[in-house]
Structure formats: structure tokens, C-alpha cells
Amino acid sequence: MFSESLHLLSGNEAVALAARDSGLSIGAGYPGTPSTEILEYLHEIGGNAEWAPNEKVALEVALGAAFGGGWAMAAMKHVGLNVAADVLFTAAYSGVSGALLVVSADDPGMASSQNEQDNRRYALAAGVPMFEPSDSQEAYDFTRAALELSARWRLPVLLRMTTRICHSKTPVRPRPEPAKPPPARFERNIRGRVMIPAHARPAHRQLRKKLAEIAAWNETCQWNQTIEGGRSLGIITSGVSFAHVREAAPNASVLKLGVTYPLPMEKIRRFAAGLQRCLVVEENDPFLFEQIRSSGVNVEQKPEMYRFGEFDVERVRRIIVGDVSEEPVPPRGKPPALCVGCPxxxxxxxxxxxxxxxxxxxxxxxxxxxxxxxxxxxxxxxxxxxxxxxxxxxxxxxxxxxxxxxxxxxxxxxxxxxxxxxxxxxxxxxxxxxxxxxxxxxxxxxxxxxxxxxxxxxxxxxxxxxxxxxxxxxxxxxxxxxxxxxxxxxxxxxxxxxxxxxxxxxxxxxxxxxxxxxxKIKQREKEQEEGGGRRAEGGGLAASAASTKPISVVIAGLGGQGVLKASDVLADAAFLAGYDVKKSEIHGMSQRGGSVASDVRFGRRVHSPMIPSGEADFLVVLAEDQVDNNRPRLREGGVLIAPESIDADALPNRRSANVAILGALSRHIEIDPAAWREAIRKNLKPKLHEDNFRAFQIGRDWCGSI
Incomplete structure (x- = not known):
């Protein structure tokens, strides 16, 4: 069972918590899905966070703080780094006195963006070290490690997130001791910070020297993980792809890279040696493949068709076997729309x-x-x-x-x-x-x-x-x-x-x-007056049983129905019951009345946060017109829980239907009722607790009576 020091956090929340625990002086950014919650959560847990007019200004503020010896962070979505790139490239030359972390949240599949550019290219082009977490635990660990590396080599460091890492919830165990960076202090360094050509030329050479030193350090870095398996297939991977690889190819040898620039090429060569086949599995551009192949290591890349969109377990299975047949087209969901009454x-x-x-x-x-x-x-x-x-x-x-x-x-x-x-x-x-x-x-x-x-x-x-x-x-x-x-x-x-x-x-x-x-503004102001604000919370309730195979639940509906809130309650209930939990969601424009779905998986050990099509044990649907769209996600023999599974007329109010349908689900999975109640209490305002406790019981009783 997990200890009470373990928290169930999204990747964004994990970054914020790690930044606070690192003694961050200031975090600046501009809101943009999927990175928005980083600074919001940093503020809620007591950190110093601000919205800037745009990402360029945010990075300039963070850079100034780092010039003064502070530990600073700028957080933005991937296209925001285009706006801030002018600062980033020259900041790599100037370096910093404190520490500077740049968080870039990419959006493979374009859930809420106008392109799916791969910002790993920025690390290579600008010459800044880069970390890529594969879950929320690594988002926490890598944030702290990246700030420490920045302070050690006096360089900006890039933390490359993706939508699934940002929005998925997985267990996080924070370090017990918060960091205490040295106090901020300005030291004049005209040659190092005034980037006229005469100063920039030697600064560029110094940058390349530092990158060579960091590459040597990366050869023994603890954040690069080798998993021994069979010699017939080895896979080099990073980020969320690692979770999909572990599930798609459990017997393969795996090299999971946590620091993906500059690469540990000798470590990669040793891993590839003796393998019958070595495959690079990465979302978006062939960033790792190009660097590894150009260094003379014989590796395979994914077929070109897998350059587009995000990965899941099924797509990784197809990549491994070289399947280039046309992929199934998912059913079209309801498109988003301007809200009713929108001015x-x-x-x-x-x-x-x-x-x-x-x-x-x-x-x-x-x-x-x-x-x-x-x-x-x-x-x-x-x-x-x-x-x-x-x-x-x-x-x-x-x-x-x-x-x-x-x-x-x-x-x-x-x-x-x-x-x-x-x-x-x-x-x-x-x-x-x-x-x-x-x-x-x-x-x-x-x-x-x-x-x-x-x-x-x-x-x-x-x-x-x-x-x-x-x-x-x-x-x-x-x-x-x-x-x-x-x-x-x-x-x-x-x-x-x-x-x-x-x-x-x-x-x-x-x-x-x-x-x-x-x-919402009035609500936030009231919470502020009452001294509210979330804090990371741990587990503490014993599991009723331990599942040998992960249980996979898809919750689907329309924006505004509380799909994401229902998945939060389910994930927290499973976590409180002692399970390993992975929760994944995509949110953005679909929240405006469009189709919304969230995946929740829990059991003794869970790798990927995403449920492959046709493998969900339970499909919970809040909108009747979304049943057919999502039915292909349910496995043969799986359980469909649709709106008619509850007596809507008996509910305290219609807005509690999402919790009532969880009551119906609770009849089918082994989670102690105390965990459900605590999860409802954690995710909803106090004034809504009693109505939702009643709604949950109504759904549970209704399902138990049919």
C-alpha cells in the first residue's frame, strides 16, 4: 500500500510542487493549454507566480531573476516558445547566475493547438540541456534536477512536457527535504551579459564547452534507465512513449532516456551492441533517431505515418511490427461551440x-x-x-x-x-x-x-x-x-x-x-478570504483488494457535464484505496460543449495512462448521444454504464449526475466506500458534499436494484 507521503498529481501539478520545493524565487508565464495549471497550482501552494503579457516577457522576467541569483521558471505551451525564442537563444550564451528552467508543453495530436511542432528541436538549436519526463513522478524529479543542473552549469535548461504528461495524474513521492538556494545577489558581469559581438563570440565557444561537459555527465546520469530484456528487440525511447513501450513490449530491452540533450552516446552504443534489432520509439519528429543514427549507431526509426499525432499502446504495437496499413479512424465526436449566451x-x-x-x-x-x-x-x-x-x-x-x-x-x-x-x-x-x-x-x-x-x-x-x-x-x-x-x-x-x-x-x-x-472570480475571491487554496494531499485508506490486472475505465460525455471531475473522483478513490493509478485526459476547446473523454487505469502496477481502443473494462457515458461514438473503446464482455443506469429524477440536482453514475460504477469495482466519500469530499466544494454523497448512493442503490 502507498504511504501517506504519496500524492496523486498531474504532471503540471508535479512541476509546480517541485518548483516550490526547490525554493523557486519566481515563476512566470502565459496561460496556454496544456501548460496553464503549472503556474496556477504554484500560486495555490504558496509559490510566487505571475501571468506575463506574453511568453517572451515571461522568459525575460525569469532570466532577470536568474541574473540576480534567483532560481526562476518560465512556463508556456509549445507555440509560446516561438514567441520567447529570441530570449532563449541568447540566454544560452549569457548563462545565468542562479538557475533558469524553461518549461515547454508540446501538443502531439493538436488537442488544443494550431500545430504539433516538436520543441525538442529548440534544445538542439539553442544549445540548452533538456529533460523529458515520462510521468508525474519524473515531472517532479526532473524539475528539481533541471534547476540543480542549471545552477551547476549556469545555463538555462529546457523541460519538455507533452499534453499527456501535463494532464495525466500518476503517483508522486516528493523529496523529503526542500532545497534552499543561496540568497539572490547581483554580481556585475558586463562581458558575460552584454551580448555585443565581441562578447558573444567567446560566449558561444564557452557554451559548446559546457555542453560537452554535460554530455559526459549524462553518460552516468541516474535519469537514463536501462531495463534488461531479450536481445531480439531493444527499444530506445523517452517521455510518455516509455509507458506505452513497457505495455506494448514487456519482454523487450529498453533504454529510457530522461536527459535527451545532449545525448549519452556511449551509453546508447553499449545498449545497441549485440541487439538483433534496435528501434527508436518517439512521438512527433525523429529527434532522437537523427542524432543517434548520425553518430553511427544502427537503429531503426518508426514509419513516416507515425510522425503525426500522439502515441498510445496500440500505435506502439503497430510500430514494433512495422504495420503501415491504414489506421482505424475514430468516430467523430461532437464539435465544440460557443457557449449558449456567449456575447x-x-x-x-x-x-x-x-x-x-x-x-x-x-x-x-x-x-x-x-x-x-x-x-x-x-x-x-x-x-x-x-x-x-x-x-x-x-x-x-x-x-x-x-x-x-x-x-x-x-x-x-x-x-x-x-x-x-x-x-x-x-x-x-x-x-x-x-x-x-x-x-x-x-x-x-x-x-x-x-x-x-x-x-x-x-x-x-x-x-x-x-x-x-x-x-x-x-x-x-x-x-x-x-x-x-x-x-x-x-x-x-x-x-x-x-x-x-x-x-x-x-x-x-x-x-x-x-x-x-x-x-468563478467571486468564488476564488471568497476562497482567498477564507484562507483557502489546495495543498498536495496523500493517501491513507487501505485497499480492499489488489487487482492483478489493471482495471481500465473510460468516462465520456460532453463539455460541461463534469466528465473530468468524475474522472478525478474515480482516480482519487482508487488512489486512496491503495492502487497504482494513471489518469489521462485531453481538454481544451472540447470543453465548450464538444465530446470529452478521460481514461482512468488502476491496479497493482500500471504503465500507460491511455486505454487502447477495444480494451476498456468499463465505459461510463454521461451523454446518450456519446454512447455509439465511444462503444468501440469497450472490450468484449466489458460493462457499459449509460445515463439510464441511474434514476435522474431522484437526484438532488441534475449537476450531480456525474457523481451518481460513479455510484453505479462502484457496484462493479472493489473500492471501499470510505475512499469514494473522501474522493468526493476532496474534489468538490463543501457546500456540495451532502448532495453528491446522496447522488452517489442513489446511483449505487439504483444499480444494485436492477
Whole structure:
């Protein structure tokens, strides 16, 4: 049984806990799935965390702290590192006085991103060491080790996460002793930090010398693990692929690399020697394969078709046998949509009515591109809407150019739209231009985070505020409108028509709060007043039994039904009952009413957090129309628990249906009722406990009576 010092944490939570335990001075970043929760959790457990206007500023803040001897972290999703790359490349030359960790969360399969770039390439290109955790325990261990390595060699270090590592929950045992870095202190070092060419040339040579030393250190590094098996097949792997490999090929020899740049080439050569076949299994680009093969080691790479999307156990099985036949196409789930009552709907309906050519941006309003609205014509990256709209205006015939509108959200505007507005004033098209800023008072898509336009910090405390209309006027925009799209719809339409017909520059601030934001902000403020905030919690309840084979449960439904909350309760209940637990989920745009699913696996020993299609023991479905989409995931003889498994009319309220259906599930799996109650208590607010205890029992009784 696990000890009470063990915690069930997501990879993001594990990074935050390790950063705090390392004595981190400051963590900075910009919210972006799948990395958002790192800084949120760091704040909740007492660390110093802040949202920056964008990732470049976040890394600059962290670098400055590291120049002053502090231990600092910048956290961002993979495309955010594109924004921060200018800082990263030269920071590798300058080095640091304290420690600097850069967390990059990649998104294989593009669950909530515009591309699936492989940011391991940044380590090689910039010349910074890189760690790749394979579960939450390693996310904790590698965060601490990366900060220590950074302090030792005075270099930035990259921690490369992926969506499945960020969002999966696995057991974590923290180190018993927190670190105590030296106190921050500034030491002048003009030659080392002022990167003029005369200083940068020797700095580059010094960087390469350090990388050679780190490569030698990596040959005996404890974070690279060799698992002896048969000599007919050896697999070199890293990250979450390691978990899939262990399940797909339990008898193979495995070299799991934890530090993937610079590579321990002698260790790799020794591993490959004598193997009949040595295969590199890695998600995304052939990053490891290219380095290993170029060093003269005879290894195989995966077929090209497996370069795309994320891995699971079944895909790794196919790679091992060289199966290049067409992969089964998963059933299409329900697409996400703008929330009912979303203030953005009015704006996109107006764009459609006026037949606008809409240059769009990144945020929940991107859903305006989907049916039935289909009112967005381009979307590339954060802030691009303004520049792309200007480019269209410059080249299109006048009648078409007048239809072009740029639309951007409030958080995205602060991130990288302001420079586009400057370009609009500096190089205006002959027809003028129209910029629409959708100001709903929050960063909605990633979970209602603050930004400089809300006037509140990451911890929701009052601070300085960027007032968009004042900014636009100060830059010289002649026509600035502030409208409520719901209360002033007619005036909004008339003003927009006039702006499109004219030759001047116009900025519309379309201001109405996100319908999801106000209540959550009030809730957080109340928790703060009451001294609330989560802390990592351990186990403590004995297991009723120990499963010899992992139990695999898929929970599926629609965004807003509490699928992820139900999977949290199940995972915590199994963890409290003494099982090894792996929980995996993908969340992002699907939370806006689209299809959502979460995998929970538990038993004596679990490797992969993902359940291969056709191997789930239980399929728990909260929405009737999602049963057929998810049925292929259930094994032959598996148990389907659908909405009709409970008496919905008997529930205290409809929102407790997700917990009631867990009650029905509890009849089929051996977890002590005390563990279920504690898991419900842990995951829900106190005022909801009694209703959900009742709902759980109703589901349990209803299932037991049929």
C-alpha cells in the first residue's frame, strides 16, 4: 500500500510542487493549454507566480531573476516558445547566475493547438540541456534536477512536457527535504551579459564547452534507465512513449532516456551492441533517431505515418511490427461551440450578416469559424489577425478590401495584438481598417485566467490595468467605439456599417463579460478570504483488494457535464484505496460543449495512462448521444454504464449526475466506500458534499436494484 507521503498529481501539478520545493524565487508565464495549471497550482501552494503579457516577457522576467541569483521558471505551451525564442537563444550564451528552467508543453495530436511542432528541436538549436519526463513522478524529479543542473552549469535548461504528461495524474513521492538556494545577489558581469559581438563570440565557444561537459555527465546520469530484456528487440525511447513501450513490449530491452540533450552516446552504443534489432520509439519528429543514427549507431526509426499525432499502446504495437496499413479512424465526436449566451455570438452573427472577410485570432471566439456561424476566414497565431487583415486590405480590390475586419480577444490583444495596432496606425491601408477587440474580461479558453486588461493578477488581486480604448486613442486611432453587443446591438451594427464604408481607422471594443467568468472570480475571491487554496494531499485508506490486472475505465460525455471531475473522483478513490493509478485526459476547446473523454487505469502496477481502443473494462457515458461514438473503446464482455443506469429524477440536482453514475460504477469495482466519500469530499466544494454523497448512493442503490 502507498504511504501517506504519496500524492496523486498531474504532471503540471508535479512541476509546480517541485518548483516550490526547490525554493523557486519566481515563476512566470502565459496561460496556454496544456501548460496553464503549472503556474496556477504554484500560486495555490504558496509559490510566487505571475501571468506575463506574453511568453517572451515571461522568459525575460525569469532570466532577470536568474541574473540576480534567483532560481526562476518560465512556463508556456509549445507555440509560446516561438514567441520567447529570441530570449532563449541568447540566454544560452549569457548563462545565468542562479538557475533558469524553461518549461515547454508540446501538443502531439493538436488537442488544443494550431500545430504539433516538436520543441525538442529548440534544445538542439539553442544549445540548452533538456529533460523529458515520462510521468508525474519524473515531472517532479526532473524539475528539481533541471534547476540543480542549471545552477551547476549556469545555463538555462529546457523541460519538455507533452499534453499527456501535463494532464495525466500518476503517483508522486516528493523529496523529503526542500532545497534552499543561496540568497539572490547581483554580481556585475558586463562581458558575460552584454551580448555585443565581441562578447558573444567567446560566449558561444564557452557554451559548446559546457555542453560537452554535460554530455559526459549524462553518460552516468541516474535519469537514463536501462531495463534488461531479450536481445531480439531493444527499444530506445523517452517521455510518455516509455509507458506505452513497457505495455506494448514487456519482454523487450529498453533504454529510457530522461536527459535527451545532449545525448549519452556511449551509453546508447553499449545498449545497441549485440541487439538483433534496435528501434527508436518517439512521438512527433525523429529527434532522437537523427542524432543517434548520425553518430553511427544502427537503429531503426518508426514509419513516416507515425510522425503525426500522439502515441498510445496500440500505435506502439503497430510500430514494433512495422504495420503501415491504414489506421482505424475514430468516430467523430461532437464539435465544440460557443457557449449558449456567449456575447461573441452577436459579433459573429453580425460579421456573417454583413458578409465580412474576417481575419481571426486565437481564443474561444475561434469557434466562430465553425458551423453554424462559419464567420472566420483565417487564423494562424496569437496576434496575427491585425497584420493579416492589414495585408488583405492592402492588396484586395477596393470593394473586397472594405469587407475585411480583424477580430481579436482581449487577452490575445495584450499578448501580441498591440504591435499590430501600431502597424495599423503607422501604415494604414487606403481604405482604412476595422479592428474589433472582443473584451470579455478574461482569458476564457484556457480556464478564465487574468491578464493585464482585467486589472487583476494571477492571484486575482487588484493591479494596474491596460484600458484598450485609452490605448487606441493615445496611438492616434480616430474612431474608437466601446459597445455592449447585447444591449447596443443596433448601434453596434450601424457603427460597423459606417466604419466599413469609410476610409478611416476604427477600433471597436466589444465589451461584455464572459458568462462563465463572473461566478468563478467571486468564488476564488471568497476562497482567498477564507484562507483557502489546495495543498498536495496523500493517501491513507487501505485497499480492499489488489487487482492483478489493471482495471481500465473510460468516462465520456460532453463539455460541461463534469466528465473530468468524475474522472478525478474515480482516480482519487482508487488512489486512496491503495492502487497504482494513471489518469489521462485531453481538454481544451472540447470543453465548450464538444465530446470529452478521460481514461482512468488502476491496479497493482500500471504503465500507460491511455486505454487502447477495444480494451476498456468499463465505459461510463454521461451523454446518450456519446454512447455509439465511444462503444468501440469497450472490450468484449466489458460493462457499459449509460445515463439510464441511474434514476435522474431522484437526484438532488441534475449537476450531480456525474457523481451518481460513479455510484453505479462502484457496484462493479472493489473500492471501499470510505475512499469514494473522501474522493468526493476532496474534489468538490463543501457546500456540495451532502448532495453528491446522496447522488452517489442513489446511483449505487439504483444499480444494485436492477
Amino acid at each position: 461573441h455570438r452577436v459579433t459573429f452573427e453580425l460579421f456573417k450578416k454583413l458578409d465580412c472577410i474576417v481575419s481571426g485570432d486565437i481564443g474561444c471566439y475561434t469557434l466562430g469559424a465553425l458551423p453554424p456561424l462559419e464567420a472566420m476566414d483565417a487564423q494562424i497565431c496569437m496576434g496575427a489577425s491585425v497584420g493579416m487583415g492589414l495585408g488583405l486590405r492592402h492588396v484586395l480590390p477596393e470593394d473586397e478590401a472594405r469587407r475585411v475586419v480583424s477580430v481579436i480577444g482581449d487577452g490575445t490583444f495584450v499578448h501580441s495584438g498591440i504591435t499590430g495596432l501600431v502597424e495599423m496606425v503607422y501604415n494604414p491601408p487606403k481604405t482604412g481598417h476595422v479592428l474589433v477587440i472582443l473584451d470579455n474580461g478574461t482569458t476564457a479558453m484556457t480556464g478564465l485566467q487574468e491578464h493585464p486588461g482585467t486589472g487583476r493578477t494571477l492571484g486575482h488581486q487588484p493591479t494596474g490595468k491596460v484600458v484598450f480604448e485609452d490605448l487606441a486613442r493615445s496611438l492616434g486611432v480616430p474612431n474608437v467605439f466601446v459597445v455592449d453587443p447585447t444591449k447596443e446591438a443596433e448601434q453596434f451594427e450601424q457603427n460597423l456599417r459606417d466604419a466599413l464604408a469609410g476610409n478611416e481607422l476604427s477600433v471597436f471594443i466589444v465589451r461584455r463579460p464572459c458568462i462563465l467568468a463572473a461566478g
